[in-house]
Amino acid sequence: MDFRPSSAQQLLISTAREFLRKECPPERAQQIALDPLGFDEALWRRMAELGWQGLLVPADLGGSDGSLLDVILLMEEMGRVGAPGPFVPSAVVATSLLLAAGSADQKKRWLPTMAAGERIVSVALAETGNTLEIDRHGRLNGRALFVEAAHVADALIVAARDDGARRLALLPADRPGVTRQPQETIGPEKLFEVTCDAVSLTAADILDRQDAGFEAFQVGALARTAEMVGAAQRVLELAVEHAKTRVQGGRPIGGHQAIQHACADLVRDVDASRGLLYAAAWKASEGEPAAADIAMAKAYASEACLAVARRGHQIFGAIGYCEEHPLHLLHKRILAASVDCGDVAQHLEHVAHAIGLNA
Amino acid sequence: MEFGFSPAEQAFAEEVRAFLRANPLDRFALDGMDAGYGSGAHSRAFMKALGERGWISMCWPEAFGGQTKPMFFKLVLFEELALAGAPFGPLAGSWQTADAIIDYGSERLRRDVLPAVARGEATFWQGYSEPDAGSDLLALKTEARRDGNDYVIRGHKIWSSHAGIATHGLVFTRTSREARRSRGFSMFVVPNSTPGMDIRPIRSLTGGVYHYEVFLDDVRVPEELRLGPEGEGFQALLNGLDSDRFWGRFYKAPALERVLRRLVDHANATGASRDAGVRRRMASMAAEIAALRFLFYRAACLLRDGAPITYETAVAKVYADELGQKLARLGMDLLGPWAPLRAGSREAPLGGDISHAYLTSLGHTIAGGTAEVLRTTVAVRGLGLPAEPRRA
Numbered sequence: 056m057d058f059r060p061s062s063a064q065q066l067l068i069s070t071a072r073e074f075l076r077k078e079c080p081p082e083r084a085q086q087i088a089l090d091p092l093g094f095d096e097a098l099w100r101r102m103a104e105l106g107w108q109g110l111l112v113p114a115d116l117g118g119s120d121g122s123l124l125d126v127i128l129l130m131e132e133m134g135r136v137g138a139p140g141p142f143v144p145s146a147v148v149a150t151s152l153l154l155a156a157g158s159a160d161q162k163k164r165w166l167p168t169m170a171a172g173e174r175i176v177s178v179a180l181a182e183t184g185n186t187l188e189i190d191r192h193g194r195l196n197g198r199a200l201f202v203e204a205a206h207v208a209d210a211l212i213v214a215a216r217d218d219g220a221r222r223l224a225l226l227p228a229d230r231p232g233v234t235r236q237p238q239e240t241i242g243p244e245k246l247f248e249v250t251c252d253a254v255s256l257t258a259a260d261i262l263d264r265q266d267a268g269f270e271a272f273q274v275g276a277l278a279r280t281a282e283m284v285g286a287a288q289r290v291l292e293l294a295v296e297h298a299k300t301r302v303q304g305g306r307p308i309g310g311h312q313a314i315q316h317a318c319a320d321l322v323r324d325v326d327a328s329r330g331l332l333y334a335a336a337w338k339a340s341e342g343e344p345a346a347a348d349i350a351m352a353k354a355y356a357s358e359a360c361l362a363v364a365r366r367g368h369q370i371f372g373a374i375g376y377c378e379e380h381p382l383h384l385l386h387k388r389i390l391a392a393s394v395d396c397g398d399v400a401q402h403l404e405h406v407a408h409a410i411g412l413n414a
Numbered sequence: 415m416e417f418g419f420s421p422a423e424q425a426f427a428e429e430v431r432a433f434l435r436a437n438p439l440d441r442f443a444l445d446g447m448d449a450g451y452g453s454g455a456h457s458r459a460f461m462k463a464l465g466e467r468g469w470i471s472m473c474w475p476e477a478f479g480g481q482t483k484p485m486f487f488k489l490v491l492f493e494e495l496a497l498a499g500a501p502f503g504p505l506a507g508s509w510q511t512a513d514a515i516i517d518y519g520s521e522r523l524r525r526d527v528l529p530a531v532a533r534g535e536a537t538f539w540q541g542y543s544e545p546d547a548g549s550d551l552l553a554l555k556t557e558a559r560r561d562g563n564d565y566v567i568r569g570h571k572i573w574s575s576h577a578g579i580a581t582h583g584l585v586f587t588r589t590s591r592e593a594r595r596s597r598g599f600s601m602f603v604v605p606n607s608t609p610g611m612d613i614r615p616i617r618s619l620t621g622g623v624y625h626y627e628v629f630l631d632d633v634r635v636p637e638e639l640r641l642g643p644e645g646e647g648f649q650a651l652l653n654g655l656d657s658d659r660f661w662g663r664f665y666k667a668p669a670l671e672r673v674l675r676r677l678v679d680h681a682n683a684t685g686a687s688r689d690a691g692v693r694r695r696m697a698s699m700a701a702e703i704a705a706l707r708f709l710f711y712r713a714a715c716l717l718r719d720g721a722p723i724t725y726e727t728a729v730a731k732v733y734a735d736e737l738g739q740k741l742a743r744l745g746m747d748l749l750g751p752w753a754p755l756r757a758g759s760r761e762a763p764l765g766g767d768i769s770h771a772y773l774t775s776l777g778h779t780i781a782g783g784t785a786e787v788l789r790t791t792v793a794v795r796g797l798g799l800p801a802e803p804r805r806a
Contacts, residue, residue: 056416056417056418056486056711056714056715057416058415058711058712061415298799299798299800306800307800309793309799309800310799310801310802311802312790314793314799315792315799316786316790316793319725319788319790319793319796322792322796323709323732326712326726326729327702327708328705330708330709330711330712331701333417334417337415337416341418351700351701351704351705352701355701355704355705403694403701404693404697406700407694407696407697409700410678411675411679412678412681413682414687414688
């Protein structure tokens, strides 16, 4: 057993941290976050130059041939700075889906350009709010909710009912009949309602495997967990720094046990979340069945990292309530990640089943 | 990054499981209460069985009769024993004391005590706390006065687990009044049979006896029973407490996992498993237990690699104890009106183990460093927050 990243992974971490410090300073992350349609295309392209969007893509499809663990460590760094952009839907979930279930033609058409940062593919896989259905003429009708970054996506992978079965289709976003409406959230994530009105589908749009959604969703859950852990780690660091430097009554507030004990709980929440995350990601990357481990990691981190964010607000006091302070964005980032790729209830139900509770 | 177990570790785990299959636990007589930490009851018979297999001394150097197995073998043994609910109560204390004797014990301690530890015959109680020295251990009053080649110990120790049934006490004393606060302390390994010791049981709120108080009335011990140099006992104590947080709690996660499995069976049998709230609480508990396990494994890796530990064991210990309380509370909730029935009652579900766990868990956030003291340790030593002013 070994919790330490390999030297190559350490290099990835330090490169990512340095790059994000320079290219995605808090003011920039803030600006994109507060713009309802914000998207930093230049940053997205520079990330692609580092091979990030291609981490899960094999070299022969234009990718950088990384591993799932690389993605997890990178997501932690992106979580730390609240990096904007549709990395999880496009570079993690849609990429995993295409690799696992795309036709040879779909893979060749999409993966190299996605890895290069030239095209973005988002996903509409969540069952909640999804009424998409393929009618007997092969046309797609209905709507999907919570589709991230649909406004900048070149295509969407949608889950739709087809005569009782669930079908996965890759749909170019500009196909006639597709409309995208922003859902307006409290956080930095750009979510859309995607409506399909008699959108024509061809056989070439349908993915080869219809059961691959769950696996891709699990990889996405791991990425979101890593994002939460990174953001919570940052909240912890900021809160401890504040506790050391904020002086009231002649001494730093961190000299009081009430604040010390709160900080100690933040450490527990972050470390425990990270342990579950790494263990689950390692197991998945070894090809072992890891669904229950991933469900535990996501459910746990969602609760624990949100607790860190809320406690962080208490430690910061009034200043943390301001829009210009970074705390609320980290908090909202965790909030958004906690409900994407399965919320707590959904993952806990998976765990309940896995530990043998009869339904 | 690597989260699996080596083939040798897996083979050892299988060896332990085979031993447990071949030796049903009800064959081992129990001599002392299970205090709920996860290591089960005190059983000399079980300790001797572990000794016969060479498992108590397996990680010691060969010069001391060991097999220099890697530290992780101890973790494997702990996990398998705790998952089975085995009575290995004194094992962690035996390991810690033996390690201290190997590191800085006298020839006499090495010769007389180590072989008995290896056989599972010698077990230890900790004589640290005193009536007026709890969280503030350095306020202790027990003195060891030098008299020729002997020391004469006089004082009053309390909250010593299994002191009445163990064979030796680790008695923490003041050997000099002149030295500054953290100096002038010495630790002794005192056989229970030494004249002048009066060991009295303290009945706990469980109805059973786990703790004892020990009156030392001019207890004369030869200097070879001092553990480490005179006046350096405080460091030995800190090492002991640090190590206790890890070794005395490592088995909590597998032990809680065992309890949760039993509660899952119970919930399935009663139909409570269909309740959405129950499912959610139990699933959440499973995730927390897994998280706890990895906190301990992370600390284990740091210990193995000789990396510095500032807060890691303190975080893990507090979490272990608070999670144990939470699971006991969940268990009591599941049992409803049956919850308060005690072990031995005809109707007690799960053999009364849940009500017992509920009560014993109350002591865990106090023993071995209170949750409050340890959170302060995490904040000050781990995060570098300023310490509160201390009295001189």
